[in-house]
Amino acid sequence: MTTRWLTPEEQRAWRAYIAAAHLLEDAIDRQLQQDAGMPHLYYSILSTLSEAPERRLRMTDLAEGLKITRPRLTYAVTRLEKDGLVGRESCRWDKRGSIAVLTDEGMAEVERAAPGHVETVRSALFDRLSPEQVGQLEEISRAIADGLQEDTGDEVPWRRRSSPSCS
């Protein structure tokens, strides 16, 4: 089958998206690196844990939630552990399992860094968009994510993982 090339509109959209994505991720990484000494992903890990029940999550769940590979998460958590911001516990129900726990220090760090981070996200993104555009962005993002996950889609509600606290 002959290639369906991108239309001019699609090309423009694609290039604009790539550029914006680079610029945005850079801006956010830079701000967090400055202000909290860690890249965006690491902050996301802390932030995700801070909202989880008992501030703890299994590695795999964390990786899945953040859409990153497990080796990447392992590396990140190892560093955050060295910094004293997270700890690891083993799961007593599944001895293979490893659970990341946000320490008090980690929680404090999230709370300290959050305002600056939010301010950056706001000024770089939401201050530039109309409320309709915010909705559109969500729609578009979901469409993309849904499409890319349906292949890998472990959407099996039964066979659920162990309880979050796992304790």
Place this chain on the structure above:
Amino acid sequence: MTTRWLTPEEQRAWRAYIAAAHLLEDAIDRQLQQDAGMPHLYYSILSTLSEAPERRLRMTDLAEGLKITRPRLTYAVTRLEKDGLVGRESCRWDKRGSIAVLTDEGMAEVERAAPGHVETVRSALFDRLSPEQVGQLEEISRAIADGLQEDTGDEVPWRRRSSPSCS
């Protein structure tokens, strides 16, 4: 001033965006790595050069166009040069300058890899979006990019760089 936290809509949009961006970039990187043995950025470099006049561009212009840092570009071009896909020329008007040139082999490689890449972009992104959404995505991306560039904005049409070909 007290932090203006994200509204629930903004939070949803932000998270959806982060997830989609990760998934999309991963999918594209994976495909290109498989099919062309290089990450997305490297392909973008080749692709950008392929459309430039005389297939050549100054390093700084290339870095600016792709919104990446110069060290990153230097590293990438060094590798692509080792692979024989690009070459470097020095600019005779500005002896500091370095110009990346797409080789014939590089051009062939872009042409070989393009269909698969486009197919991936299409199936991951554009097949999922309505024409209106494509327009919205472009708008949103431009709003973000414009906002983030106005600080750094070298939007000075005079004081232009040397001619693209620089020869």
Place this chain on the structure above:
DNA sequence: TAGGTTTGCTTCAAACTTGAACCAAGAGCT
């Protein structure tokens, strides 16, 4: 309950990215 497969996570080497430091060449004074 033994054997084979899958799952959860880590480890490893190689590739990539980052920010600071560096160097040489242009530009703007005086």
Place this chain on the structure above:
DNA sequence: AGCTCTTGGTTCAAGTTTGAAGCAAACCTA
């Protein structure tokens, strides 16, 4: 010309990411 400041590009060390192994604990299925 000489001096300084900026610009274009690379280099370097430290940090991060990747994909392929590796390993042990579950999960079959017989």
